[in-house]
Amino acid sequence: MGNGQGDLDLVARQFEQQRGRLQAVAHRMLGSAVEAEDAVQEAWLRLSRSETAEIDNLAAWLTTVVARVCLNMLQSRSTRREDPLDGHDAPDAVFDPEQEVLLGDSIGAALLVVLDTLTPTERLAFVLHDMFAVPFDDIAPILGKTPAAARQLASRARRRVRGVEEVSADRDRQQQVVEAFLAASRAGEFAALLELLDPDVVLRADAMAITVGADSEVRGRDAVAKTFAGRAKAAQLALIDGRAGLVWGPGGTPRVVFAFAVTAGRITGIELLADPEMLAGLELELLPRTGKDS
Known part of the structure; x- marks a missing residue:
């Protein structure tokens, strides 16, 4: 054998x-x-x-x-x-x-x-x-x-x-949605988050993001809104491969990227990416801050 x-x-x-x-x-x-x-x-x-x-x-x-x-x-x-x-x-x-x-x-x-x-x-x-x-x-x-x-x-x-x-061609509209999501998340505006999320939205995290405290998967508008309400204060708006998303980068080094899928003005998917090799392959451009980080 x-x-x-x-x-x-x-x-x-x-x-x-x-x-x-x-x-x-x-x-x-x-x-x-x-x-x-x-x-x-x-x-x-x-x-x-x-x-x-x-x-x-x-x-x-x-x-x-x-x-x-x-x-x-x-x-x-x-x-x-x-x-x-x-x-x-x-x-x-x-x-x-x-x-x-x-x-x-x-x-x-x-x-x-x-x-x-x-x-x-x-x-x-x-x-x-x-x-x-x-x-x-x-x-x-x-x-x-x-x-x-x-x-x-x-x-x-x-x-x-x-x-x-x-729908990916409508990048301006997508950026508006992500900006509104970031503002509502920071302010803890639960109702506003619900309005921005699709009822069947799915939040997923890669293996590296899970090691820093993220849940592997969260499904549904209410559950995802609860995950973000009052949080994301240190996240920054960014273009990720040309599309609006968020970056958490303490000390100026991107550690976690939040990639969004937006359809008909609502967020249908959020992906938390922390794999260093994956992040290294993304084109990231930080945008002007839209709020006061804490």
């Missing part, structure tokens, strides 16, 4: 050739560079324990494994897998310009917010098919559904993504 050392070295080289694409798939699935690396490491662990001679298409096999790992992570984001690697260390990353392009081509903050409003199955179907051209026949077994059902999931996700893209 398993692979000898010589075979393992060959498998490691083959895995390294796939690393860039796997990291890109996982990054778009999870929205976190750190969690994406965890998913890729898990794929390596499973590959190192498998009979590689029985794998006909290594790229497809690895994509399937990474997708399944990401699906599990999306369905239980509050827990982090920390299984030991049993002595099989993944091969060290080697700089590759093509891989850097893949990783650098990260999704923008606005799209990240939209993707995080999708169900895990919708997100997997959309990312694999629309972003990486994986056929629905291959996606269906990962989801435990028929190809037709997988196609429907991707179609549903696509409509939601396009809907946000259509």
